[in-house]
Amino acid sequence: MATHKILLLPGDGIGPEVAQEVAKVLAWFTRAGIAQFETETDLVGGAAIDAHGVPLSEAAMDRAKAADAVLFGAVGGPKWAGVSYAKRPEAGLLRLRKDLGLFANLRPAICYPALAEASALKRELVEGLDIVIVRELTGGVYFGEPKEIVTLEDGQKRAIDTQIYTTGEIERIAAVAFDLARKRRNKVASAEKHNVMKTGVLWKETVTKLHAEQYSDVGLEHVLADNCAMQLVRNPKQYDVLVTDNLFGDILSDVAAMLTGSLGMLPSASLGAVENGTRRALYEPVHGSAPDIAGQNLANPIAMIGSLAMALRYSFGLLEAADQLESAITRTLAAGTRTRDIAGPGTNAVGTTEMGDAIVREL
Amino acid sequence: MATHKILLLPGDGIGPEVAQEVAKVLAWFTRAGIAQFETETDLVGGAAIDAHGVPLSEAAMDRAKAADAVLFGAVGGPKWAGVSYAKRPEAGLLRLRKDLGLFANLRPAICYPALAEASALKRELVEGLDIVIVRELTGGVYFGEPKEIVTLEDGQKRAIDTQIYTTGEIERIAAVAFDLARKRRNKVASAEKHNVMKTGVLWKETVTKLHAEQYSDVGLEHVLADNCAMQLVRNPKQYDVLVTDNLFGDILSDVAAMLTGSLGMLPSASLGAVENGTRRALYEPVHGSAPDIAGQNLANPIAMIGSLAMALRYSFGLLEAADQLESAITRTLAAGTRTRDIAGPGTNAVGTTEMGDAIVREL
Numbered sequence A, B: 001m002a003t004h005k006i007l008l009l010p011g012d013g014i015g016p017e018v019a020q021e022v023a024k025v026l027a028w029f030t031r032a033g034i035a036q037f038e039t040e041t042d043l044v045g046g047a048a049i050d051a052h053g054v055p056l057s058e059a060a061m062d063r064a065k066a067a068d069a070v071l072f073g074a075v076g077g078p079k080w081a082g083v084s085y086a087k088r089p090e091a092g093l094l095r096l097r098k099d100l101g102l103f104a105n106l107r108p109a110i111c112y113p114a115l116a117e118a119s120a121l122k123r124e125l126v127e128g129l130d131i132v133i134v135r136e137l138t139g140g141v142y143f144g145e146p147k148e149i150v151t152l153e154d155g156q157k158r159a160i161d162t163q164i165y166t167t168g169e170i171e172r173i174a175a176v177a178f179d180l181a182r183k184r185r186n187k188v189a190s191a192e193k194h195n196v197m198k199t200g201v202l203w204k205e206t207v208t209k210l211h212a213e214q215y216s217d218v219g220l221e222h223v224l225a226d227n228c229a230m231q232l233v234r235n236p237k238q239y240d241v242l243v244t245d246n247l248f249g250d251i252l253s254d255v256a257a258m259l260t261g262s263l264g265m266l267p268s269a270s271l272g273a274v275e276n277g278t279r280r281a282l283y284e285p286v287h288g289s290a291p292d293i294a295g296q297n298l299a300n301p302i303a304m305i306g307s308l309a310m311a312l313r314y315s316f317g318l319l320e321a322a323d324q325l326e327s328a329i330t331r332t333l334a335a336g337t338r339t340r341d342i343a344g345p346g347t348n349a350v351g352t353t354e355m356g357d358a359i360v361r362e363l
């Protein structure tokens, strides 16, 4: 049986709590003889700053490169608000994305029928919602140079960020979106601001060309990012796959996630290019480190456990195990087990560890 | 009686239709002897491209500079999709904003009780919603240089946009937000991405400093733009005044507007600095040119007429007339008069001109 190398990076806030539950699930799969994992754990974000003075040590970076998949919790919190820009907790995550070449961030936004009531939107608008945001993750304003603050002669400061995209960067993320759409409802919406941004002009032009040349069987719609944000609120079910740049993807995927009412349940995958039949990958919950509820056994571990299911499927080729895990999650929810974030008013909520135990029991 | 100089720029799509209804209201105020207007009309956007080959003629720009206020409809549409970047319809609007120095864009998001049902959100989340987005409008990625597409040696293209903010630009927009909050519920939320962008770092630092030095009586909260988009969906009433940069403001104000269920009803004001007791100003509906319903007498003119009410109040000092106009709009709605966008299923809808006539009748 092949051994799959996992690097677990719990991070900060509720990260370690939800990572603990993933470790339980991994242990179960090993005990059951279904798969074999070699799991290493390391620090990232604030936890790494506290230990090493940097948000990701070189050793951790090397381990990430050597792993078949990275399972990432969450980073950041008020404790590190004063840390310099270069060493802030988020820099650890951004370095992982950049240095592992994880250009394709897949963020499903699924509304679980049992939880449709938890959405801020009217039930009929979100019930059955199932869209995927494909976000470019290693380019754009996140990494472009110059990126600096300079002090001018009159004492004023001037800050600069640079958004850069090349044809190739746009083509490869658009191809991910088109390929994914073919396995789904065969529709892609591409969001940019070509009416204001040159990167938007190139984005639209490149997606249009790739579509005509290689994916004309897939439906394609162009939408301005501001209008797209509106449409997500007005009628999210109109979309299937939504492809966009790093910054718009950050915002639009958060809107989409919030719509589902299931923020604590949404996993995500960040994938690199396929090389020699494998691809680098990092899996993380869509939610953040939630410092306000950290350490209280209140967090919902389902987004993190669902991220493991994505890893089983996309990185390890363990399709059956992935199905098994996802249906264990579904059965646990169907049995009425709820953490606080998804418990309706007046219903009983379980803690993080109890939810993890319940899912393992269903396995 | 002072004469107020207005430049009316109807623009494209439904722009001319809603502008026509504003003209009716202006005529009524003149007939009633309440105020005197000198109204000129000119072309902008696609209409100006068709007539002059540019989205804003020099003559129109001069008229805008000479006016006490510009009333702007909407620009753009599929007809001009092939026009070069420099001459696209939107460039007319962007030039007006930049050359008139309209750095402060005020976008109220109000949920009219009678229309709360039209929101995608559950009624209790939006009923009574009353927030204002204060968007920086003459800086950021909209205007920073370099902004270009270059062809590389290997035939690939590279597109660049540059986001720039100086201390002074941030201070003046933050001051607008704090001043406005003092007249409202005394709370400001400032949205940026300081965890990823240097402009976000400078933004947060500058707002914090200005607050400590001059506005410590106002509540201040910093929120990441992606989280802010989520919070707007989850619980919009937590906000009072929300200040943010040009690009985030574009998206967040559209989300906020859509939440209200009253997109066709929301006016906006774009204001310059106060100089010699006056300030340049442009007023426009939040909605766009809606080419799909243009020319069919279907558009809701209330956002445009409400924009005139803002002009009466902020540019002409006609506070009573502004109140009078706003209460005429409220009474018209209360009487059940509805254009198609706000008519509930099964209720009767009136056209653009009928809505305008009804409001004039209430005056």
Ligand SMILES: CC(C)[C@H](C(=O)O)[C@@H](O)C(=O)O
Pocket (backbone or CB within 6 Å): A090, A093, A094, A250, B195, B196, B226
């Ligand atoms: C933590 C932060 C740097 C990150 C981002 O902005 O990409 C987060 O918001 C996300 O969406 O993964």
Ligand SMILES: CC(C)[C@H](C(=O)O)[C@@H](O)C(=O)O
Pocket (backbone or CB within 6 Å): A195, A196, A226, B090, B093, B094, B250
């Ligand atoms: C028309 C377009 C250039 C404009 C913008 O992006 O600012 C519009 O979306 C707006 O919000 O006023």
